[in-house]
Amino acid sequence: MRIWKGVSSSHLYVLEEATAYLLAWQKINVEPLSPPIPRQFQKWSKPPHGWLKLDTDASVNVGSKVSGLGFVVRDSEGAFVAAKSSTWFVSLQPKFAEALALREALL
Structure with a gap:
């Protein structure tokens, strides 16, 4: 199979390279860099009357x-x-x- 600029490669080699690039991309773009930080919510409380x-x-x-x-x-x-x-x-x-x-x- 001719890939680029007349270079010949087997279809298995092309498949292996494409799979490696896909896995590398998924690792960078899909897996979170760090676990998410849990958010803490506080309920708003009213000030004293007149304040x-x-x-x-x-x-x-x-x-x-x-x-x-x-x-x-x-x-x-x-x-x-x-x-x-x-x-x-x-x-x-x-x-x-x-x-x-x-x-x-x-x-």
């Missing part, structure tokens, strides 16, 4: 050098008061990103 509650969060993607910040404010009945989110095109340290989210909320 507001501020929740902040931040996320950092070191690979793409993007950080996201956000906050939400709710009253003692759980009603929405205010919120904001922003994207920063810089890779921040997680604790610094959390601090910036708090700063944005308080401004």
Whole structure:
């Protein structure tokens, strides 16, 4: 069998090479690199009557050098008061990103 640029190979050799490439691709693209991290969920609790509650969060993607910040404010009945989110095109340290989210909320 002529494969490429006139090189001859047997059909068994081609099949073995194709299978090896497929297995290598599957190993890289199908198997997870590490076990997934279990998520922990907390139920939101209302603040005392007459108070507001501020929740902040931040996320950092070191690979793409993007950080996201956000906050939400709710009253003692759980009603929405205010919120904001922003994207920063810089890779921040997680604790610094959390601090910036708090700063944005308080401004």
